[in-house]
Amino acid sequence: GAVVSQHPSRVICKSGTSVKIECRSLDFQATTMFWYRQFPKQSLMLMATSNEGSKATYEQGVEKDKFLINHASLTLSTLTVTSAHPEDSSFYICSARGSPSSYNEQFFGPGTRLTVL
């Protein structure tokens, strides 16, 4: 149980285009989803927290107009990188947290490697 999927697993795009990444909880309802970015040989940096049906809360330094997050249902959150540039190339990982009964534990997706040319 507690499986989280991400799509696509890899994406290569040209500079200036927008890229959408999907994060789905397959067998549980995710009241909260989190988006992280991980550069090579670095830690996971939290970008934003999203709760179903409400606006995402962005961490300091993350541009909300560039990284659009939509948590439209209890099983799906999307991250759209708008007008992507080479410096946005990174490994993007989502995680999901279930109902309050699951306490703090987050379940991670497999990640999406974004390369912007």
Next chain:
Amino acid sequence: GENVEQHPSTLSVQEGDSAVIKCTYSDSASNYFPWYKQELGKRPQLIIDIRSNVGEKKDQRIAVTLNKTAKHFSLHITETQPEDSAVYFCAASTGEWSYKYIFGTGTRLKVLA
């Protein structure tokens, strides 16, 4: 906000020896401390976690200790094996409305055969 420091950044041990990774956190409200193992290009995998009402937890070769007063927690791996080689991350989380994780900077563990 919460800040998590992790040491060492790299660690090499001989197969069969023990490995210890230490983390400190700043927010006394943090109450949940998971440890993750991440292999290159893969998702982080939870290997053990501890809640603030417990001082120690063990699962086979892996143990975690927590000192709330000093605000630090440690991962102990005994009888290390080559397949333990990976990057390990600690994290701290508070039971507030967001339950967000703040990760440590990571430790690259190499187990030498």
